[in-house]
Amino acid sequence: MKDKVFYGILTAVCVVGVISVIALVAYTYALYSDCSIISYIANRG
Amino acid sequence: MKLIKQISLILFVTAMFAAFDIAVYNIFTKRYINDTSPEMQAKSIELSKYLPFDENSGIVKTDSAAKLSGDLPVIDGAAALYPVFSGFVNAVYPSDSVSFDGENFAPDSALQFHNTRGAYAAIVDGTADVVICAAPSKEQLEYAEQNGVELELVPIGREAFVFIVNKNNPVDDLTVEQVRGIYSGDIEKWSEVGGENRYIDALQRNEGSGSQTAMLSFMDGIPMKRSLTGLFGSAIGFSFRYYVEGIVENSDVKMLSLNGVYPSPENIANESYPLVSSFYAVYRKGDDNPNITALIDWILSDEGQGIVEKSGYAPLK
Numbered sequence: 356m357k358d359k360v361f362y363g364i365l366t367a368v369c370v371v372g373v374i375s376v377i378a379l380v381a382y383t384y385a386l387y388s389d390c391s392i393i394s395y396i397a398n399r400g
Numbered sequence: 401m402k403l404i405k406q407i408s409l410i411l412f413v414t415a416m417f418a419a420f421d422i423a424v425y426n427i428f429t430k431r432y433i434n435d436t437s438p439e440m441q442a443k444s445i446e447l448s449k450y451l452p453f454d455e456n457s458g459i460v461k462t463d464s465a466a467k468l469s470g471d472l473p474v475i476d477g478a479a480a481l482y483p484v485f486s487g488f489v490n491a492v493y494p495s496d497s498v499s500f501d502g503e504n505f506a507p508d509s510a511l512q513f514h515n516t517r518g519a520y521a522a523i524v525d526g527t528a529d530v531v532i533c534a535a536p537s538k539e540q541l542e543y544a545e546q547n548g549v550e551l552e553l554v555p556i557g558r559e560a561f562v563f564i565v566n567k568n569n570p571v572d573d574l575t576v577e578q579v580r581g582i583y584s585g586d587i588e589k590w591s592e593v594g595g596e597n598r599y600i601d602a603l604q605r606n607e608g609s610g611s612q613t614a615m616l617s618f619m620d621g622i623p624m625k626r627s628l629t630g631l632f633g634s635a636i637g638f639s640f641r642y643y644v645e646g647i648v649e650n651s652d653v654k655m656l657s658l659n660g661v662y663p664s665p666e667n668i669a670n671e672s673y674p675l676v677s678s679f680y681a682v683y684r685k686g687d688d689n690p691n692i693t694a695l696i697d698w699i700l701s702d703e704g705q706g707i708v709e710k711s712g713y714a715p716l717k
Binding site: 371382390393396 | 402403409410414416420424425428429430431434442444564565566567605634636637638644648652653
């Protein structure tokens with residue numbers, strides 16, 4: 356694989372990875388804002 | 401060989417991101433998922449399940465002879481008590497006094513719902529005439545004073561303030577002092593109160609909510625703190641008994657006994673449960689609408705107290 360192609364794929368993987376982390380954190384915060392004490396306790400082990 | 405290294409590195413980076421996302425989801429995201437209805441999430445209660453003048457309603461229906469007419473007091477209150485005051489409206493208000501659009505009550509409806517914080521603001525601002533709530537917080541009393549309003553609180557029933565944990569938590573009972581120790585941060589692990597070797601996540605509610613005000617009163621000036629280590633442990637929270645048992649009905653949480661006494665209706669009625677407190681009909685002192693006195697007198701009558709009891713709360717006597 357040419358270096359240019361390799362670095363292109365690696366950059367794309369990193370961008371998608373970072374976006375997925377940001378989206379998950381945003382989703383978690385949205386859930387946190389609406390979560391009741393009872394649901395939170397029910398979801399905990 | 402170079403190609404294998406390149407593909408391995410790409411796969412490794414992909415796997416690292418995936419592993420991180422899965423870990424965040426399992427440790428944090430999953431615990432905040434609220435599987436109740438959107439209405440429950442937005443308002444803490446499903447208003448449409450407890451509407452007055454609705455044959456499918458979950459409220460206690462009493463056909464009282466004591467009907468109000470004329471200048472009807474606008475009634476509002478706490479989520480945990482909404483089925484009770486909706487039952488009051490059903491019994492003594494005319495059926496055309498309430499209008500609900502499927503999500504909210506119309507501005508001219510005699511029945512409103514803004515939960516504890518909103519209801520105390522409404523009674524001070526004059527958009528509600530009677531609110532059915534737990535005792536007001538210090539801030540709510542200050543807000544009334546700043547606006548030149550004196551609140552009259554009439555006890556109309558009793559309810560247990562309860563502590564809840566996950567059903568898999570082996571702890572079933574705490575003493576009052578242990579609960580204070582947990583919320584003050586002196587007790588950090590469940591193993592210190594007979595449970596597992598896990599940190600305690602001592603949850604609190606929003607400032608001004610009825611249960612947070614009750615908790616502040618219970619702590620009697622002892623500052624509360626939530627430890628960061630608790631995020632990795634098992635949680636404890638608080639609420640009112642009927643809200644947990646009769647309204648939310650989540651089978652994955654359980655109520656704890658306090659000082660060896662379970663918060664059952666019998667133990668609330670005989671006051672052997674240590675944390676039984678009154679809830680109130682609150683109105684503006686000096687309000688000269690005669691229907692306010694008539695409504696509260698009726699709530700204190702056998703008929704009104706019957707609704708309190710049949711709705712799942714303890715009547716005054």
